[in-house]
Amino acid sequence: MIGVNKSFFLIGCIVSMLVGLVIGAYILEPLMTKPSRETCVIMGSTTVLPIIEECARTFMNRNQWADIRVSGGGSGVGIANLIDGICDIAMASREPNPKEIDAANATGVNMVLHAIALDAISIIVHPSVEEALGEPLKLTLEEVRKIFVGEWTKWSEVNSKLPDKPIIVFIREPGSGTRGTFEEFVLKKGDVCVGNEKHGNPALRDAVKNTPWSIGYVGLGFVEEPNVRVVYIFNDKIGDYVKPSREAVKEGIYPMSRKLYLITNGQPSEGSLVKKFLDFVLSPEGQAIVEGKGFIAIARG
Amino acid sequence: MSHIRQLASQLKALGGAGLITMICALLTVTILALLVLFTLGESIPAFMNWTGASLTWENKWTAEQDKYGLYVLLTSSIMASIGALAISVPIGISAAIFIAEILPNWAKDIIKPLIELIGAMPSVLYGFIGLKVLVPLIQDLFDIYYGQTALTASIVLAIIVVPTIVSLSSEVISAVPIEYKEAALALGATKWQIIRHIVLPTAMPGIMASVILAFGRAIGETVAVVMVAGCSTELTKPFWNYLQPIYPMTAAIALGFGEAEIGGTAYHVYFAVGTILLAFAFLVNFLANLLMKKGGVRLRL
Numbered sequence: 018m019i020g021v022n023k024s025f026f027l028i029g030c031i032v033s034m035l036v037g038l039v040i041g042a043y044i045l046e047p048l049m050t051k052p053s054r055e056t057c058v059i060m061g062s063t064t065v066l067p068i069i070e071e072c073a074r075t076f077m078n079r080n081q082w083a084d085i086r087v088s089g090g091g092s093g094v095g096i097a098n099l100i101d102g103i104c105d106i107a108m109a110s111r112e113p114n115p116k117e118i119d120a121a122n123a124t125g126v127n128m129v130l131h132a133i134a135l136d137a138i139s140i141i142v143h144p145s146v147e148e149a150l151g152e153p154l155k156l157t158l159e160e161v162r163k164i165f166v167g168e169w170t171k172w173s174e175v176n177s178k179l180p181d182k183p184i185i186v187f188i189r190e191p192g193s194g195t196r197g198t199f200e201e202f203v204l205k206k207g208d209v210c211v212g213n214e215k216h217g218n219p220a221l222r223d224a225v226k227n228t229p230w231s232i233g234y235v236g237l238g239f240v241e242e243p244n245v246r247v248v249y250i251f252n253d254k255i256g257d258y259v260k261p262s263r264e265a266v267k268e269g270i271y272p273m274s275r276k277l278y279l280i281t282n283g284q285p286s287e288g289s290l291v292k293k294f295l296d297f298v299l300s301p302e303g304q305a306i307v308e309g310k311g312f313i314a315i316a317r318g
Numbered sequence: 319m320s321h322i323r324q325l326a327s328q329l330k331a332l333g334g335a336g337l338i339t340m341i342c343a344l345l346t347v348t349i350l351a352l353l354v355l356f357t358l359g360e361s362i363p364a365f366m367n368w369t370g371a372s373l374t375w376e377n378k379w380t381a382e383q384d385k386y387g388l389y390v391l392l393t394s395s396i397m398a399s400i401g402a403l404a405i406s407v408p409i410g411i412s413a414a415i416f417i418a419e420i421l422p423n424w425a426k427d428i429i430k431p432l433i434e435l436i437g438a439m440p441s442v443l444y445g446f447i448g449l450k451v452l453v454p455l456i457q458d459l460f461d462i463y464y465g466q467t468a469l470t471a472s473i474v475l476a477i478i479v480v481p482t483i484v485s486l487s488s489e490v491i492s493a494v495p496i497e498y499k500e501a502a503l504a505l506g507a508t509k510w511q512i513i514r515h516i517v518l519p520t521a522m523p524g525i526m527a528s529v530i531l532a533f534g535r536a537i538g539e540t541v542a543v544v545m546v547a548g549c550s551t552e553l554t555k556p557f558w559n560y561l562q563p564i565y566p567m568t569a570a571i572a573l574g575f576g577e578a579e580i581g582g583t584a585y586h587v588y589f590a591v592g593t594i595l596l597a598f599a600f601l602v603n604f605l606a607n608l609l610m611k612k613g614g615v616r617l618r619l
Contacts, residue, residue: 025333025334025335028334028335028338090576090577091576091577093577093579094576094577097579097580116579116582117579167552182463183463185463185464188551190573190574190577191380191381191382191573191574191577191578191584192381192382192574192576192577192578192584193577196382197382200382208383209378209380209383209385209551210380210382210383210551211378211380211551211552212550212551213464213466213548213549213550213551213563214549214550214551214565214573215549216544216573224466227453227454228457228463228464228465229463230463231463231464
C-alpha cells in the first residue's frame with residue numbers, strides 16, 4: 018500500500034500545483050493587463066493585410082489605449098468571421114458574394130463596405146518570355162483567358178515570335194480574393210482555370226520568378242521587377258494596350274483593377290476604436306501607407 | 319461479468335489514483351473516436367451527393383469552380399508515396415542490415431538515436447530544403463522548366479520515411495534469435511549467407527510492416543508535400559510521368575480548406591478527402607499489426 022500512497026502524494030502535488038497556477042493567473046490577470054485598453058480584431062484578405070498591419074502599428078504607437086489585432090486568412094475567412102462575430106473588421110479584396118450576403122442576413126449582420134485603396138491585378142511572366150519577344154508581352158483579356166483555361170499550351174500559339182515552349186501557368190489557391198477577382202475579369206461562365214496552385218501572392222511571384230516560361234497573376238503591390246515582367250493588357254474602350262501601373266489605375270484605364278475594402282458590421286459608432294481606426298486609414302497619413310505598400314490611394318467619399 | 323467484477327475490485331484497490339488513470343485512458347480513446355465520427359459525419363454529404371457538385375473521377379481538381387476529380391488527388395498521392403518507397407526501401411533496409419548485423423554495439427548506441435532524431439525533425443524543414451535545393455537541381459538535371467514534380471515530392475518524402483524503415487527494420491533484424499544464426503554458423507554458412515538465408519526471411523514480416531508504416535507516413539505527410547509537389551489542378555497523361563507537377567490529397571486540403579465556407583460543397587469534399595486519408599491510415603496500421611504478429615520474430619509496435 019506504500020506505492021499507492023506515494024502515487025497519491027505525487028498526483029496530489031501535481032493537481033495542487035495546477036490549481037495554484039490557475040488561481041494565481043486569475044489573481045494576477047487584472048494586474049497585468051490594463052483594463053482601459055480597447056481591442057479590435059481585424060481578419061481577412063492577405064492582399065489588404067500589409068496595409069492594415071502597418072496602419073495598426075502606427076495607430077497603436079500613437080494611441081496606447083488601443084489594442085488592434087490583425088491576421089490574414091483570406092477574404093472569405095474574414096467575411097465569415099465578421100458574420101460569426103469573431104472579428105470586428107473584415108479585410109476583403111472583393112465585394113461579398115451573394116452566399117455571404119445571405120449568411121449575413123440570416124444572422125442579422127449588416128455588412129458596411131469601406132473602400133480604402135485601389136489595387137490592380139498584374140499578369141506577370143518570367144523574364145525569358147519578354148527577352149525572347151524583345152518587348153513587353155501584350156495580351157487581350159481573351160488571350161489571357163485562353164492561356165489560363167489551358168486552350169493555349171505553347172508560347173508559339175500566343176505569339177508567332179515566341180518559341181515552341183510550354184506555358185507553365187501559376188494560379189492562386191481556391192478561395193483567394195485575388196483569384197476570385199482575376200477570374201471575374203477573365204473567365205467566362207463554365208470556364209475552369211488550369212494551373213499550379215500557389216498559396217499567397219509572394220509564393221506565386223517567387224514561383225514565376227524561378228520558373229522559365231511561366232505566367233501568373235499577383236496584386237500590383239507584389240510585382241518585383243526585373244525578376245518578373247508585367248504583361249500589358251488591352252483596353253477595349255481606348256483601343257490600346259495598358260501597362261499595369263499606379264497612374265493607369267488612377268486614371269481608370271487599366272482593365273483589371275479593383276477596390277480593397279474594410280467591412281464592418283453596421284456603421285461604426287462615433288468615438289469607437291473601429292471608427293477611429295477607419296478614419297486613420299482614410300486620412301492622408303493612412304493613404305500614404307497605402308501608397309507605400311505599392312497600392313493606390315483612394316479619394317475619400 | 320467476472321471481468322467487470324475483477325476490474326471493479328482492482329479499481330477499488332487503487333482508489334483515486336486508479337480512477338484518474340482510467341479517466342485519462344478513456345479521454346484519449348474518446349477524443350480519437352470523436353475525431354473519426356466528426357470526419358465521417360462531415361464527409362457524408364459529399365459521398366452521398368447531397369451538395370451541389372459531386373466527387374468524380376475526372377482529371378480536374380479545381381475547388382474554385384466546384385470540379386472535384388478524385389483522379390488527380392488519388393493518383394498524385396499514390397505516385398508520391400510509391401516513388402518515396404522506391405527510393406527509401408532499398409536504402410532503408412540496407413542501412414538496417416548494416417546497423418543490426420555488422421555495426422558493433424557501442425556504435426549502434428550512437429547511430430540509432432541519431433537516425434531516430436532525423437525521424438523526429440519537423441517536416442517543414444525538409445520542405446524548405448526541398449524547395450530551395452532540390453527543385454532547382456531537378457530543373458537543371460532533367461532540363462525541365464518547373465522543378466516541383468512528383469519526383470521532387472518522392473525524394474523529399476523518401477528522406478522523411480527512411481528513419482521509420484531503418485529503426486523498425488533494424489529492431490526486427492536484431493530480434494532474430496541467436497540460435498538460428500548459431501545453427502547456420504555451425505553448418506559452415508558465411509556471414510552474408512546467414513543474413514541472406516536466415517536473418518532476412520525470418521525478419522521479413524517485420525520489415526514489410528515497417529515499409530507499410532512508411533507508406534502510411536508518406537501518404538499522410540502534408541507540409542513538405544505542399545511546398546514541393548507543384549499542386550497542379552490537372553495531370554498529364556500517361557500518369558506515370560514523374561516529371562510532372564502533382565496535387566496530393568494532403569496538399570489539396572492544406573491549400574483549400576482554410577477558405578472553404580463552412581457547410582459548403584468544398585467543405586464537405588475536403589472532409590471526404592480526409593476520410594479517404596483516414597481509411598488509408600487504418601488500413602496501414604491494421605496490415606502492419608497483422609504482419610508483426612505473423613512470422614518468426616514477434617515485436618510489438
